[in-house]
Amino acid sequence: MGTTGCAPGVFDSMARVVYRHDGQVLLVMRLIDGHPATVGNGMTIGFASASPEITDAWHEAGIAHGGEAIENLPGVRQSGLGRLYLAYLRDPDDNKLCALHRMQD
Secondary structure (H helix, E strand, O other): OHHHOOOOOEEOOOOOEEEEEOOEEEEEOOOOOOOOOOOOOOOEEEEEOOOHHHHHHHHHHHHHOOOEEOOOOOEEEEEOOEEEEEEEEEOOOOOEEEEEEEOOO
């Protein structure tokens, strides 16, 4: 998360790790129901990124910490939402993660 400019996470009173950045919040916590964690089939956790360079740094840091590069290499893709700079990882728990930067046309 630090590669995106996000401050380090802090623990709140419920033992959750809270990350805040540019009006966005990510909470990481123990499961409430006591069952094992599972991967959301067909789910991607996405993070907004301020630039292609930050997106690349996020991707490299993810790989360095046990993530696996998936889909295409980081780069520009055309979509119905315009040009996007995307990078995808699968984390060590098998979650699909994406960093996304909206390119200026």
